[in-house]
Amino acid sequence: MFIIMLFLGLIISIQVKAIELNKQKTESAKSDIAYYTNLLNIEKEYTVKTTAELEVLREKKNELLEKALIDSGYTTMFETLQKINRIAGFTEVSGTGVKVILDDQLVDDPRYPALTSAIHDSDIRQVVDIMRSGGAIAIAVNGERVVSTSELTCNGPTVQINKRKYPVPYVITCVGDPVKISTLLSNDYYLNGRILSNIDFKMELSDSITIPAFSDYDKINQYIDALKGDKVS
Amino acid sequence: MKRSRNLLGSISLLIVCVVLGVLVSLQLKSVNSAQNLQLNANKRLEEIQNELIQQTRINRDLADRYAELKNYVETVENQTFEADDAFQRIMEEKRNAEIFAGLTEVSGSGVVITILAGTDFFVRDSDLRSVVNELRAAGAQAISVNEERMVATSEIREAGPYIVINGKQFPSNAQFEIKGIARAEDLERAMLMVSGIGEQLELYNIEFEIVKSEKVTIPRLREDSPAYRYDMIK
Known part of the structure; x- marks a missing residue:
C-alpha cells in the first residue's frame, strides 16, 4: 500500500x-x-x-x-x-483579354484522387499554349511575364516559371481577343477532361487586363550569355 | 470483523489502482499531445524561416537593381548626351534586348533534335510543345522549330494535317527539326532523362535523334510573323 x-x-x-x-x-x-x-x-x-x-x-x-x-x-x-x-516583353501591356484561375480542388472522395484533381504544370502549359494559339500578344502566369525563355515546370508542390517558384492558385492572364481565346479554352478537349477530373477552373473575359513587364528585364545577360556568335541583322 | 477490514482494504486498493491507471494513461497522453504540439510549432517555425530566407534573397536582389538603376538615371541626368557612355549603354541595351527578343540570328553550342516522321503517323503539336518546354527548362536561350524562332507568343498548334508555327504551316507527317542553344550536355540530359520527354516520345512510337554541336545557328524571327504584326497594337 x-x-x-x-x-x-x-x-x-x-x-x-x-x-x-x-x-x-x-x-x-x-x-x-x-x-x-x-x-x-x-x-x-x-x-x-x-x-x-x-x-x-x-x-x-x-x-x-x-x-x-x-x-x-x-x-x-x-x-x-x-x-x-x-x-x-520588357514593357507593360494592357488591353482586353482573358483571365484563367486554376486551383486544386481536393475533396475526400475516392472518385477524385489528389493526383488528378491537383493542378500540374502541364495544365498551366495547356492554357498558355491555347492563349498563344488564339493570338495573345502578352501572357503572364501569377504576374510572371511569359517570354521567349520562360519554362513552366513542376517543382515539388510548386510550379516554376522564369526561375521563380509559385504554389497554387495559378492566375494566367493574357491580352488578346477575349472571345476568340475564351472559345478556344472552353472547347479544349484536354482542359474539359481536366475539369471533369475535378480541377478548379475559372475563366473571366475582361475589358482591361494588364500584363507586367518581364521581371528580369534589367538582368538579361544571364539569359543571352550562351548566344555568343550572334550577329546583329 | 477481520473479513470486513480485508474487504475494505481490497476496495481501497482497487480504487487506488484505478486512479493510478488513469493517471498513468493521462500522463502518457499529455506527453504525446505535447510532443505533437511541439512538432507542429517547429514545422511552422521552419516554414516561416525558409520563407524569410527566400524573401531576404529577393530583397537583396531588388536592392542591387535599385542601386544600379539609380546610378544609371543619375549618370544620364548629369551628363550631356552626345558622345559619352550613356549613348553606348543605350546601344548595348538595344542589342541585348534584340538578342533576347529573338530579333537577331544567334549561334552557340547546343543540340539539334530531329523528330522523324513515319508514313503511318503524324507528329502532334503537343509533342513539339513538350520538347520546346523541356529545352527551356534545361536553360535553352534560343530555340527554333523548323527554323521558326520561338519567341514569347510563338504558337505551335495543329490545324488539320498541318502544324502551324509562327503563323506558318508545316505538314504534320513530315520531319521536324528543333534546335536549342545552351550547354549541349544539359539539353541532351533533359531529353534523355528517366521518364522524361524522350521516353514519352518513344511511348508514342515517335523516333527522334539528338545531335550535339559546338555551333548551332538559330535564325531571327521572321519579319512577317505574328509577333511583329501584334506589335501594331500598343
Whole structure:
C-alpha cells in the first residue's frame, strides 16, 4: 500500500512538472514564431516598397532616354528601341483579354484522387499554349511575364516559371481577343477532361487586363550569355 | 470483523489502482499531445524561416537593381548626351534586348533534335510543345522549330494535317527539326532523362535523334510573323 501511494505521489508530481515544462516550450515556440513572422512581414513590406520605387525609377529612366534621344535627333532610334522592348516583353501591356484561375480542388472522395484533381504544370502549359494559339500578344502566369525563355515546370508542390517558384492558385492572364481565346479554352478537349477530373477552373473575359513587364528585364545577360556568335541583322 | 477490514482494504486498493491507471494513461497522453504540439510549432517555425530566407534573397536582389538603376538615371541626368557612355549603354541595351527578343540570328553550342516522321503517323503539336518546354527548362536561350524562332507568343498548334508555327504551316507527317542553344550536355540530359520527354516520345512510337554541336545557328524571327504584326497594337 505504501509503495503504491509513493508511486501515485511520484506520478502526480511528474505530471505537474511536465505540464509546466510543456507550457514553457510551447510559449517559447510561440514567441519564436511571432518573432520570425514579424521579420518576414518587414521583409515583405520592403519588397512591395522597393518594387514600387523601382517602377518609378524605370519610368524616369525611359523618360530621360526618350528626351535625350529625341533631343539629339534620334527619334527613329527611340521608336525602334520601344518596338524591340515591346517584342522582348520588357514593357507593360494592357488591353482586353482573358483571365484563367486554376486551383486544386481536393475533396475526400475516392472518385477524385489528389493526383488528378491537383493542378500540374502541364495544365498551366495547356492554357498558355491555347492563349498563344488564339493570338495573345502578352501572357503572364501569377504576374510572371511569359517570354521567349520562360519554362513552366513542376517543382515539388510548386510550379516554376522564369526561375521563380509559385504554389497554387495559378492566375494566367493574357491580352488578346477575349472571345476568340475564351472559345478556344472552353472547347479544349484536354482542359474539359481536366475539369471533369475535378480541377478548379475559372475563366473571366475582361475589358482591361494588364500584363507586367518581364521581371528580369534589367538582368538579361544571364539569359543571352550562351548566344555568343550572334550577329546583329 | 477481520473479513470486513480485508474487504475494505481490497476496495481501497482497487480504487487506488484505478486512479493510478488513469493517471498513468493521462500522463502518457499529455506527453504525446505535447510532443505533437511541439512538432507542429517547429514545422511552422521552419516554414516561416525558409520563407524569410527566400524573401531576404529577393530583397537583396531588388536592392542591387535599385542601386544600379539609380546610378544609371543619375549618370544620364548629369551628363550631356552626345558622345559619352550613356549613348553606348543605350546601344548595348538595344542589342541585348534584340538578342533576347529573338530579333537577331544567334549561334552557340547546343543540340539539334530531329523528330522523324513515319508514313503511318503524324507528329502532334503537343509533342513539339513538350520538347520546346523541356529545352527551356534545361536553360535553352534560343530555340527554333523548323527554323521558326520561338519567341514569347510563338504558337505551335495543329490545324488539320498541318502544324502551324509562327503563323506558318508545316505538314504534320513530315520531319521536324528543333534546335536549342545552351550547354549541349544539359539539353541532351533533359531529353534523355528517366521518364522524361524522350521516353514519352518513344511511348508514342515517335523516333527522334539528338545531335550535339559546338555551333548551332538559330535564325531571327521572321519579319512577317505574328509577333511583329501584334506589335501594331500598343
